[in-house]
Amino acid sequence: MSIEFKSLCKSFDGSRVLEDVSLAVEPGEVLFVIGTSGTGKSVLMRHVIGLHRPDSGEVWVHGQRVDLLSERELFEIRKRCGFVFQHPALLDFLSLEENVAMPLRRRFGLGRKDATERAVSWLSQVGITKDARSLPSEVGPGIRKRASIARVVALGPEYIVYDEPTTGLDLVNARRIDNLIRRLATETKVTTVVVSHDLRSIFGIADRVAFLYLGRLHALGSPEELRESNDPILSQFLRGRAEGPMVL
Amino acid sequence: MNPKQEQLGPNHRFLAAVGASTMAPFWVAGAIVLLLPRALVGLKERGWPAREVLRQAYSAGNRSVLLVAVTLASVGMILVYHGGLQAQRVLGDMSPVGPAFIQILLREFGPTIVGLMVAARVGGGIAAEIGSMVVTEQIDALRMNAADPIRFLVTPRLIAVFLTTMALTVFGCAVAVASGAVTANVLFGVPHQSFLNLSMTEPGDLITGLIKAAAYGVYVPLAASWAGLSAGIGSEGVGRATTSGVVVGSLGIIVLSSVIGAVTFAFGL
Numbered sequence: 001m002s003i004e005f006k007s008l009c010k011s012f013d014g015s016r017v018l019e020d021v022s023l024a025v026e027p028g029e030v031l032f033v034i035g036t037s038g039t040g041k042s043v044l045m046r047h048v049i050g051l052h053r054p055d056s057g058e059v060w061v062h063g064q065r066v067d068l069l070s071e072r073e074l075f076e077i078r079k080r081c082g083f084v085f086q087h088p089a090l091l092d093f094l095s096l097e098e099n100v101a102m103p104l105r106r107r108f109g110l111g112r113k114d115a116t117e118r119a120v121s122w123l124s125q126v127g128i129t130k131d132a133r134s135l136p137s138e139v140g141p142g143i144r145k146r147a148s149i150a151r152v153v154a155l156g157p158e159y160i161v162y163d164e165p166t167t168g169l170d171l172v173n174a175r176r177i178d179n180l181i182r183r184l185a186t187e188t189k190v191t192t193v194v195v196s197h198d199l200r201s202i203f204g205i206a207d208r209v210a211f212l213y214l215g216r217l218h219a220l221g222s223p224e225e226l227r228e229s230n231d232p233i234l235s236q237f238l239r240g241r242a243e244g245p246m247v248l
Numbered sequence: 249m250n251p252k253q254e255q256l257g258p259n260h261r262f263l264a265a266v267g268a269s270t271m272a273p274f275w276v277a278g279a280i281v282l283l284l285p286r287a288l289v290g291l292k293e294r295g296w297p298a299r300e301v302l303r304q305a306y307s308a309g310n311r312s313v314l315l316v317a318v319t320l321a322s323v324g325m326i327l328v329y330h331g332g333l334q335a336q337r338v339l340g341d342m343s344p345v346g347p348a349f350i351q352i353l354l355r356e357f358g359p360t361i362v363g364l365m366v367a368a369r370v371g372g373g374i375a376a377e378i379g380s381m382v383v384t385e386q387i388d389a390l391r392m393n394a395a396d397p398i399r400f401l402v403t404p405r406l407i408a409v410f411l412t413t414m415a416l417t418v419f420g421c422a423v424a425v426a427s428g429a430v431t432a433n434v435l436f437g438v439p440h441q442s443f444l445n446l447s448m449t450e451p452g453d454l455i456t457g458l459i460k461a462a463a464y465g466v467y468v469p470l471a472a473s474w475a476g477l478s479a480g481i482g483s484e485g486v487g488r489a490t491t492s493g494v495v496v497g498s499l500g501i502i503v504l505s506s507v508i509g510a511v512t513f514a515f516g517l
Contacts (some may be wrong), residue, residue, distance in 0.1 A: 107394065
């Protein structure tokens, strides 16, 4: 197993967000984690890179238990695991190419020129050419999101977690991001986890889907299996109906 | 209320709340002080963002010039006007007005008022900027790339605000002296040569003023950065961080002014 959660529980200020979540991500697959807003999808994924620590349970990445690692030890896991945040999280004071080049310089000790060349190459692979020298504030949200993906992919991770990559984007840009995720997963064989509630993305590019409900893993299977499921809660979510048994 | 507090009776809960409130300023002060060595370590690493220092210096310095000029000009006019009235009434001699004004300006008012202006304008800006970076996950992204947020964000601001606070203090004092000299001349007929007299100013006054300006230049960016890095969730979190940056910065300047004043006095400066 490449990423595995075992009986994970997590609370914030006495409020239980994740309850006994056990989930394994297969190597090379594209797994979508879906669920209503506030159901703990992002919180679950932030455990992978040690940005959250579980109250109980275990988190395993690449055969290593990460929930017990120190911040320094986590760096080795973070080298293997890229995280595309919900916000593009680009540094405001650096251009797009500098945002991609900075981690390359830190991670691989590259010189400024080499890092910039690689950054420009990766930006062009995600469709950014003429805006590479623009500041994040000077480009649209779709370009910012693609630049944040380039920043992660440029480091050659074995695992990538995307936290709501299409949220806030128009349909055209959202589909471009979907295609990019699928292409990267296919070409680089990277194990991919996508936190999302964009149903078009789910049925377009997912290999498997995990449905979280009220902090628990409610359903797990291929998109077709979930679509054909008779579970009333899952069915209500996938059909986007306001009326039904779901407790919000 | 956490589970431990829920188990306490009302009296104990009251005492716990009083204790927590009493200790809070010390925790904050400790956290701000602990930022300093981490920010200074950032100076030793290669490749720290020099361009960001210039950007911050421009933002903190150039854009504060008008605020500092207007404020210190007003302070100069008001102090000289009231000082002149008292001198006229009590002494009937205007000659001490200029020397006394320059002495107290360099030692106390100049650095402290500039420090408060910097805390309000620059400190608030730093807290809001870093706070919004926390909210938009930029800090997490830095950690993911093994980049220390303190080195990347606090170190450039510390250098920039330190240098600009020193420069603004010199500039602000010059503006206050100029406005005071004009006020004394126009309202009381004091000649400029008589006003611009350093007979009451000793090296200790200048040293005390410079120590204060340097201390504020270090304290304000650290306090504001601490507030920003402690930001909570969403725009409310950024708003609270900004307020906290200004309040903690301003209060700290008042405390530092008193402490430095007492210490330099004890050392005979």
